[in-house]
Amino acid sequence: MTHGRRAFLASCMASAALLMSPVTQAEEQYPKKTVSLVVPFAPGGSTDILGRMIAQHYFKDSGVTTIVENTPGAGGNIGAAKVARSKPDGYTLEIGAMSTHAMNGSLYTSLAFDPMKEFVPVAMLAQAINVIAVKPSFPAQNFDELIKHVRANPGKVNYSSGGIGTHNHLTLALLEEKAGLEMVHVPYKGGGPAVTALLQGEVDMFAGGASLLLRHAEAGNVRLIAVTEATPSDLVPGVPSASEVASDFVVTNWYGVFGPKGMDPALVETINAEINRIVALPEVAQRLKGMGMIPLPIKPGELAKMLQQDYDLWSKTITSLNIANN
Numbered sequence: 001m002t003h004g005r006r007a008f009l010a011s012c013m014a015s016a017a018l019l020m021s022p023v024t025q026a027e028e029q030y031p032k033k034t035v036s037l038v039v040p041f042a043p044g045g046s047t048d049i050l051g052r053m054i055a056q057h058y059f060k061d062s063g064v065t066t067i068v069e070n071t072p073g074a075g076g077n078i079g080a081a082k083v084a085r086s087k088p089d090g091y092t093l094e095i096g097a098m099s100t101h102a103m104n105g106s107l108y109t110s111l112a113f114d115p116m117k118e119f120v121p122v123a124m125l126a127q128a129i130n131v132i133a134v135k136p137s138f139p140a141q142n143f144d145e146l147i148k149h150v151r152a153n154p155g156k157v158n159y160s161s162g163g164i165g166t167h168n169h170l171t172l173a174l175l176e177e178k179a180g181l182e183m184v185h186v187p188y189k190g191g192g193p194a195v196t197a198l199l200q201g202e203v204d205m206f207a208g209g210a211s212l213l214l215r216h217a218e219a220g221n222v223r224l225i226a227v228t229e230a231t232p233s234d235l236v237p238g239v240p241s242a243s244e245v246a247s248d249f250v251v252t253n254w255y256g257v258f259g260p261k262g263m264d265p266a267l268v269e270t271i272n273a274e275i276n277r278i279v280a281l282p283e284v285a286q287r288l289k290g291m292g293m294i295p296l297p298i299k300p301g302e303l304a305k306m307l308q309q310d311y312d313l314w315s316k317t318i319t320s321l322n323i324a325n326n
Helices: 003-029 046-057 074-084 098-107 143-152 167-179 191-199 210-218 265-279 282-290 300-321
Strands: 035-039 066-070 092-097 119-128 130-134 158-161 184-187 205-209 223-227 254-260 293-295
Touching: 035 046, 035 074, 046 066, 046 092, 046 119, 046 254, 046 265, 046 282, 074 092, 074 098, 074 119, 074 254, 092 098, 092 119, 098 167, 098 254, 098 300, 119 265, 119 300, 130 143, 130 167, 130 210, 143 167, 143 223, 158 167, 158 191, 167 184, 167 205, 167 300, 191 205, 191 210, 205 210, 210 223, 254 265, 254 300, 265 282, 265 300, 282 293
Parallel strands: 035 066, 035 092, 158 184, 158 205
Antiparallel strands: 092 254, 119 254, 119 293, 130 205, 130 223
């Protein structure tokens, strides 16, 4: 090899190294300063608990602090907007929910950001098992009987929710649409009061997270009729999937980590691997189980696909039901 050719190749290699070095350095150095996990809801809820679990273990060996920043308001939109406006460097991330990204874009008419286009799906935290529960005196003993009873009594069966447009509301509104039912929606100010209404017999039915209902079911104060996922869950043994009767009625609820658009794909992969490591830790998996959730470690592309499917479902449902908030 001639001296000139060796010099040319050396120059090319040096140039390639310079082009690659920023990504390499980003992977090697992240995190080098405090990471903020923005929870767009008030302290104490499921999203907040998940954020604090992640913060406790997030790149622990780096010695860098990870903080949880609660920024509640407007159904999660205020906190989400803060993340959308942040630098795409991985130091400001959102602990989001399926509702904040798959539902809110259609539910809120005056958002200052696009929950689908202005974020990068980074990692899945957990899937929350969703159940349909009825009061003990409700005549139906299973989901098939429930459908038949509601059909035979149009406008006479009611259900509670945490408010108009909440996951509780939209789950049973979707069931009405898919199964051709007519029920009465009774909105309350939050999931807790909605469950209390069911316990006190003020309403017939409620759909929500297993964590809200398991202990009441074990005490005999409510009856779990079905899970809304495509398959039954070991977390609620003996409770079948509603899809066994209504094949096109499947509702999931999940929590994930999102970053602002423009994040380096290599950095997204690095954070994804760390989140997947954390949710697989035995103590974290056990805590999730106690919350009625299961770990679901998947790649960013798989989360993006799930998000798109849910967005398509709920945008169509919300539009057809003519539900919207300002």
